[in-house]
Amino acid sequence: MKNWKIYAVLAFMVFIIPTYAQTNPEDERPPRFSFGARSTMSLFSHGEPETIGVGAGGQFRVQITDRINTEWFADVISTRLHHGLASRMDYHIGWSVMFYILHPKNFSRKFTPYVVAGHCFDYTRLSIHQRDETPKARWSSAVQMGGGVHYNITRRFDITLTCQYMMHLGNDLHIHFHEDGSAEIEEHAGTTGEGHLLVNLSVNYKIGKPWKRKK
Amino acid sequence: MEKKKISVFIILCLMSLKGITQEDAIERTGMFRGQANLAGSYIMPFKQFGTFITGDFNYYLNPQVSITGEGWYMLPVTEKQLFTAHHNLLGGITWHLSKNTRWDPYLAFTPGISFTAQRDTTEGNNRITPVALSPALTLAVGCNYYAGSIFHFFVKIRYLYTNLIAQELPSSTLHEIRITAGLGFNFRKKKIKSQD
Numbered sequence: 001m002k003n004w005k006i007y008a009v010l011a012f013m014v015f016i017i018p019t020y021a022q023t024n025p026e027d028e029r030p031p032r033f034s035f036g037a038r039s040t041m042s043l044f045s046h047g048e049p050e051t052i053g054v055g056a057g058g059q060f061r062v063q064i065t066d067r068i069n070t071e072w073f074a075d076v077i078s079t080r081l082h083h084g085l086a087s088r089m090d091y092h093i094g095w096s097v098m099f100y101i102l103h104p105k106n107f108s109r110k111f112t113p114y115v116v117a118g119h120c121f122d123y124t125r126l127s128i129h130q131r132d133e134t135p136k137a138r139w140s141s142a143v144q145m146g147g148g149v150h151y152n153i154t155r156r157f158d159i160t161l162t163c164q165y166m167m168h169l170g171n172d173l174h175i176h177f178h179e180d181g182s183a184e185i186e187e188h189a190g191t192t193g194e195g196h197l198l199v200n201l202s203v204n205y206k207i208g209k210p211w212k213r214k215k
Numbered sequence: 216m217e218k219k220k221i222s223v224f225i226i227l228c229l230m231s232l233k234g235i236t237q238e239d240a241i242e243r244t245g246m247f248r249g250q251a252n253l254a255g256s257y258i259m260p261f262k263q264f265g266t267f268i269t270g271d272f273n274y275y276l277n278p279q280v281s282i283t284g285e286g287w288y289m290l291p292v293t294e295k296q297l298f299t300a301h302h303n304l305l306g307g308i309t310w311h312l313s314k315n316t317r318w319d320p321y322l323a324f325t326p327g328i329s330f331t332a333q334r335d336t337t338e339g340n341n342r343i344t345p346v347a348l349s350p351a352l353t354l355a356v357g358c359n360y361y362a363g364s365i366f367h368f369f370v371k372i373r374y375l376y377t378n379l380i381a382q383e384l385p386s387s388t389l390h391e392i393r394i395t396a397g398l399g400f401n402f403r404k405k406k407i408k409s410q411d
Contacts, residue, residue, distance in 0.1 A: 006375070037307035039326045039352045046280055053380055056326030056350035076328070077411070078349045078378040084385035089349075128384055157280050159324075174232065203308040203324045 017129035028106060031211060033106055034062040035159075038125030042077045045088070045196040053079030053090070059202065061098075062210055069098040071118070086128045086175045086183070092166075094120020095143065107155045107206075116164060128183050130192075136185040140170020142195065156206045167195035240315045241361050243275040244402075248359070250369060250399030254287070259390040263297050266290045269395055271371075278314040283307050283325050287393070299343050300332035303375070305353055319359040319367075327351050327379045335384055344381040351377040361401065370396040 013064040044052030057075025061088070062069060076091040096118025104112045120142050137179055146164025155157065172188040225409030249272040256265040267410050268288045273281040287303040305327030312320045332346045373393040 037324060037326050039324075040350075054350060054352050054376060056352065058326075076350050078387045080378050080388065083353065084387055087380045087386045089380070112388055127380070129382055135382070140228055152278070156277070157310070158307075198363070201324075203310070205276060205308055 008114060013051070021132065024143045029213060030063045030065055031213065032058050032206050032207055033208055033210045034063075034156075034204045034206040035060040036202045038073065038075060038200050040077055040201075041111065041199045042079055042090070043197040043199065045079050045081075051079050051081055052067070053077040055090070057092075058121070059204075062138070066103060067100045069100070069140070071096045073120075073132070081126075081175060082177055082183075084129070085177070087172055088127075089125045091123040091182050092120045092142070093122075093145075094118055096164075098148070104150075107150070107152045108166070110152055112158075113147065113151035113152040114149070115145075115147050116162060117143075119143050121149065122168065122170075125172065126170075126175055127214060128175060128185065131183065133183070133185065135174060138173050138186060140168050140173055140186065142166050142170075144198070146198075148200075150204075159206050160200070160202045160204060162200040163197070164200075165195060165197050166194055222379060243278045243286065243311070243315055243319075245401045246275045246401055248273045248275075248367065248399055248401035250397060250405075252395050252397040252399075254393050254395035256307070256391050256393040258298070258301075260388065261297055265296075265301060265391070266292050267393065268393075269393075272334065274311055275311075277371070279311045281309045283309045283313065284322055285325060285327070297334055298331060299334060300330055301348050302330040303351060303353075305351070306327055312403055316359045319361065321357055321359070323355040323357070323371075323373075325353055325355065328406075329375075331377075331379055331381070331389075333379065333381055333384060335381075338358075342383070346384045347380050347382075349377050349380050351375055359399070365400055367399050367401055368397070369399050 006153050024115030037058050040055035045053055047050045047110040057073060057074045059071050059073035061069055061071045074097045077090040096116045098114045098116045100114045101114055107191030123139050124138040125135055144164045150158040150159055150160045168200040172194050173184055174186060176186050177183045222311050228384050251270040254267040254269045258265060271285040273283050275281040285305040287403045289301040300301055305325040307325035309321050309323040330405060333344050335342050337341040350393055353373055353375045355371055359367045359368060359369045361367045375391040377389050379389055
C-alpha cells in the first residue's frame with residue numbers, strides 16, 4: 001500500500017505540476033519555477049560495486065537568486081543484488097540546494113556548472129528471491145551532496161547531469177549470503193554511513209515565476 | 216507499358232515530395248496532439264516479441280518543447296508468451312528539432328514505471344508471477360508530419376530499460392525496442408504567443 005502512495009506522489013510531480021505551465025516568466029531575474037523528469041543510475045550501491053540500480057522520477061525547481069536554485073524531487077530506484085538472487089527498491093523524496101559556480105547570466109551560457117547538497121527521506125525494501133523469507137523494509141533519512149551541470153539548449157530548457165553521493169542516516173539494512181547458499185536480511189541499528197552514488201540525467205523547463213519580485 | 220508505369224510513379228513521387236517540402240508554418244505553441252495505436256516490440260535478452268496498445272499525447276509549451284505522457288498496454292497474443300503483463304506509464308519532456316514546420320522530428324525523454332508479470336516455467340512450474348512495479352529508463356526518437364489542421368502522421372522508435380523484480384524469480388534486466396506508426400490528431404485549445 002505504501003508503494004502506491006509513493007507512486008502517487010511521483011505521478012503528481014510528473015503529470016500534474018506541468019499543468020502550472022504557460023505563465024509569463026519575465027525571464028530576466030529570479031525567482032523562476034521549472035519542472036522536469038529524471039532518470040537515475042545508482043552506482044556502488046551500499047558497498048556492492050557490481051550492482052547498478054536504475055530509477056525514474058521527477059522534480060521541480062524554485063530558483064531564489066541568480067546563483068541559488070532549489071530542487072524538490074521524488075524518484076524510485078530498483079537494484080538487482082547478488083546477480084539477481086535479491087533486489088532492492090529505494091524510494092526518495094527530498095530537496096537540494098544548488099549553487100552556481102559561474103554566474104548563469106540568465107542561462108545564456110551553454111553550460112552552467114553547480115555544486116549541490118540536500119536532504120531526503122527514503123523508504124527501502126529488500127527482497128530475497130525464490131525464498132520464503134519475508135521482504136524487509138525501513139524508513140530513514142539521508143543526506144546527499146555532489147555536483148552537476150546544466151546544458152542550456154535554450155534559456156528555458158536544459159538537460160542536466162548531476163552526480164552526488166547519498167548517505168543514509170537510518171538503520172543499516174542489507175542481505176547476508178552465507179557460503180552454504182542460505183541468505184538472510186539483516187538490520188543493524190545505528191548509522192553506518194552506507195549509501196550510493198547517484199547519477200541523474202534530467203530535462204527541465206522553466207515555466208514562470210512562483211511569486212512576484214519586490215521592486 | 217512498363218516504362219509508362221514507372222514514369223507515372225516517378226512523377227507522382229516528385230509531386231508528393233514537392234508537397235512535403237512546402238514548409239508552410241504551423242503554429243505549435245499551445246497545440247495538443249495525441250494518438251492511440253498498436254505497436255510492436257522486441258525484448259532483447261528474452262528474444263520475445265510483444266504487441267501493445269499504446270497512446271500518447273504532447274502539449275507544446277513552445278515550438279520546440281512539449282510535455283509528454285504515454286501509456287503502453289501489452290496484449291496477450293499467445294498462451295506461450297513469457298510476459299503476461301508488461302505495461303508502462305511514462306511522462307516527461309520532448310525536444311522538437313524544428314520550429315513550427317510541418318515536419319516535426321523529435322527526441323523524447325520520458326522516464327516512468329513498468330507493471331510486469333512473467334510466466335514462471337522453472338523446474339516444471341507453470342505459474343504467473345504477481346504484477347510487480349519497477350522504474351523504467353526510456354528514450355524515444357520519432358517524427359510527426361502535420362498534414363492537416365487536425366491530423367498528422369507519425370513514426371516513433373522507443374528504447375526501454377528496466378529491472379524485472381519478481382519475488383518468485385531471479386531478478387533480471389530487460390532491454391526493449393518498440394516501434395509504432397500511424398495517424399494522430401491535433402488541436403489547439405487557444406493560440407498562445409510564442410515566448411522563446
